[in-house]
Amino acid sequence: MDLFEYAYKNQKKEESINPNIEKPLWKNSQYDFVSTLEELKQIALECRKCKLCLTRKNVVFGEGNPNADLMFIGEGPGKTEDETGRPFVGLAGQLLTRIIENGLKISRENVYIANVVKCRPTVEMKGEKDRPPDEEEVNACSPYLIRQIELIKPKIIITLGNPSTRFLLNTKLGITKLRGNVYYYKDIAVVPTYHPSFVLRNGGENSLLKKDVWEDMKIVLKLMQDLRIKSYKINDK
Ligand code: URA
Numbered sequence: 001m002d003l004f005e006y007a008y009k010n011q012k013k014e015e016s017i018n019p020n021i022e023k024p025l026w027k028n029s030q031y032d033f034v035s036t037l038e039e040l041k042q043i044a045l046e047c048r049k050c051k052l053c054l055t056r057k058n059v060v061f062g063e064g065n066p067n068a069d070l071m072f073i074g075e076g077p078g079k080t081e082d083e084t085g086r087p088f089v090g091l092a093g094q095l096l097t098r099i100i101e102n103g104l105k106i107s108r109e110n111v112y113i114a115n116v117v118k119c120r121p122t123v124e125m126k127g128e129k130d131r132p133p134d135e136e137e138v139n140a141c142s143p144y145l146i147r148q149i150e151l152i153k154p155k156i157i158i159t160l161g162n163p164s165t166r167f168l169l170n171t172k173l174g175i176t177k178l179r180g181n182v183y184y185y186k187d188i189a190v191v192p193t194y195h196p197s198f199v200l201r202n203g204g205e206n207s208l209l210k211k212d213v214w215e216d217m218k219i220v221l222k223l224m225q226d227l228r229i230k231s232y233k234i235n236d237k
């Protein structure tokens with residue numbers, strides 16, 4: 001049995017294949033009173049709930065189809081995202097866009113792309129080197145993400161790298177251990193994979209990591225087939 005078959009066969013038995021995963025978060029968003037993504041975005045644009053507000057240029061709320069079947073969740077905005085206010089538009093973003101459009105055959109506008117934190121985290125708050133968000137920042141920002149998920153109601157979430165995977169699956173396990181399987185957040189299938197920046201830093205397009213990402217996208221394609229999610233929405237350009 002190859003890895004894909006194994007992961008797929010076990011997709012409903014996540015407890016048995018992942019004994020270390022604690023109970024998923026059932027935390028409610030603090031934004032139950034907000035009924036549209038646009039309203040939630042307007043609140044986030046003014047947000048000062050954590051220290052990242054001190055150094056950000058723009059809040060990067062997320063973008064895409066508000067009724068998307070597929071949602072991608074990264075860790076936090078980088079330099080280009082901070083400057084433009086849009087998620088995944090730098091080099092890592094270009095790789096993610098290729099994965100979505102060439103791999104899954106869906107146009108980027110038809111999925112939803114967001115991050116765990118909406119403002120750019122940098123080392124020592126100097127606005128230079130990116131770093132993953134810390135626990136305090138994730139805790140402060142996650143109510144936006146939880147409400148985004150509730151409003152979009154995706155059928156599949158692809159978590160990119162450790163912060164989003166650990167947050168949604170409520171685990172301290174790392175992405176290398178977790179990827180290759182399907183998990184559930186509430187009733188939404190979660191497929192964790194490597195962050196495109198991590199792939200770019202470790203060999204890029206022809207690396208083993210990229211191959212692993214493709215294996216994970218095959219899991220997504222199979223789920224899409226089973227959930228009858230239409231794939232071919234690429235606009236003729
Ligand atoms: N890395 C992320 O995690 N998110 C972005 O939006 C861009 C780079």
Ligand code: SF4
Pocket residue numbers: 044047048049050051052053059117118119137140141
């Ligand atoms: Fe608010 Fe999130 Fe930005 Fe922190 S990262 S200021 S919680 S929007």
